[in-house]
Amino acid sequence: MGAGFRGRASVLLFLAMPAFAGRPFTTEDANVLEDKACQVESWVNRSSDATTGWLVPACNFGLGIQWQVGAARTREDGRSAFSEAYIQAKTVFPGAEDSPWKAGLVLGVIRLPRAPEHNGWENPAVIVPVSYFGDGWAVHLNAGSLRDRAESRNLTLWGVAGEAKASARWTLLGEVFGENAARPSIRLGARFAAIKDQLDVDISAVTRPGGSREERFVSLGVTWVTGPILP
Numbered sequence: 322m323g324a325g326f327r328g329r330a331s332v333l334l335f336l337a338m339p340a341f342a343g344r345p346f347t348t349e350d351a352n353v354l355e356d357k358a359c360q361v362e363s364w365v366n367r368s369s370d371a372t373t374g375w376l377v378p379a380c381n382f383g384l385g386i387q388w389q390v391g392a393a394r395t396r397e398d399g400r401s402a403f404s405e406a407y408i409q410a411k412t413v414f415p416g417a418e419d420s421p422w423k424a425g426l427v428l429g430v431i432r433l434p435r436a437p438e439h440n441g442w443e444n445p446a447v448i449v450p451v452s453y454f455g456d457g458w459a460v461h462l463n464a465g466s467l468r469d470r471a472e473s474r475n476l477t478l479w480g481v482a483g484e485a486k487a488s489a490r491w492t493l494l495g496e497v498f499g500e501n502a503a504r505p506s507i508r509l510g511a512r513f514a515a516i517k518d519q520l521d522v523d524i525s526a527v528t529r530p531g532g533s534r535e536e537r538f539v540s541l542g543v544t545w546v547t548g549p550i551l552p
Contacts, residue, residue, distance in 0.1 A: 344542045345510055345525045347498050348480030350461045351413050351423035351452035353387040354379065357551040364523075364542025369534050371397035373404060375542075382551060387411045406432045408442075411450075424451045427465070439470035448478060458485040463498070476500040490514045494525060504531050510540070520545050 344362055354360060359380040366373045377391035388410050395404035409429030416423060431444040448465030463480035482496035492512040499505030510525025521544040529536040 344512065344521065344523045344544045345508065345540050346461070346480075346482045346484075346494065346496055347506070347508065348461050348463050348482035348496050349411070349425075349427055349448050349450035350459070350482075351425040351450045353385060353411055353413050353425070354381040354546070355549055356381050356383055356385070357549040358547055359550060360544060360546040362542060362544045364540055366527075366538045366540045368536075368538035371395050371535060380551065385412050402435060404433070404435055406434070409446075421454050422451070423454070424449065431467075433471075436471055443470040444468055446478070458483070461496075467500070484512075487511075490517075494523070504529060506532070506536065508540075518546065519548075 344364060359378065362375070362377040362379070364375050366375075373393050373395040375391055375393045377389060379387055379389035381387045389408070391405075391407050392403065393405040394401060407429055409427055411425060411427045413423055413425040427446075427448040427450060429446045429448075430442050431446065432440065432442050433444070434440050444467060446465060446467040448463050451462045453460045461480070461482040463478065465478040467476045467478055468474075469476055478498075478500050480496060480498035482494070482498075484492050484494050487493050490513055492514075494508070494510045494512060496508045497505050498508075506527055506529040508525050508527045510523060512521050512523040514520075515522055523540075523542050523544070525540050527536070527538055527540060
């Protein structure tokens with residue numbers, strides 16, 4: 322979810338990572354779509370330097386695995402080009418049905434086509450999400466690793482996110498996420514259920530203390546969930 326390939330590659334790699342405890346989180350949740358269900362997420366990140374638009378379809382074809390593909394196009398300095406893409410698979414480990422705790426596994430690979438080197442599908446990542454689902458609220462924790470080919474090093478990824486219903490349609494959102502010992506990014510926002518369990522609209526603001534201008538942006542997105550539709 323970065324604003325194009327500028328600045329430290331590791332920051333952009335992490336911002337590009339898929340992560341959906343429901344839009345707009347970067348922190349993953351331990352939840353997947355119903356079997357045979359699909360969803361489409363789309364959002365725009367606007368910083369003072371660039372505008373990046375994402376399109377991210379996902380489906381659960383069965384076996385409890387949610388497959389997701391995302392691609393982004395960025396416009397900056399008067400030019401527009403495909404800037405980031407990823408593919409990932411997510412599953413949730415079996416557990417007690419009445420337990421509020423869930424854990425899962427996410428495997429993915431990221432591509433930064435505008436990078437001067439290593440611009441193919443060369444940045445693999447693994448994340449373990451753990452979620453606690455309360456009555457009208459939830460907390461999501463992430464720990465993982467990403468191989469940054471451009472810098473020839475492994476990054477430690479982490480994230481903490483929380484969401485709480487403010488009303489029947491509004492949910493308040495907040496998260497802190499980062500990599501290694503770098504200063505983390507912070508997101509605050511809200512999600513509106515335009516059509517319950519089908520269509521959500523969200524808005525949030527992201528900043529990173531001491532970060533560049535492209536690491537401070539506003540994000541506006543929509544999520545459409547189909548329910549089971551696949552044969």
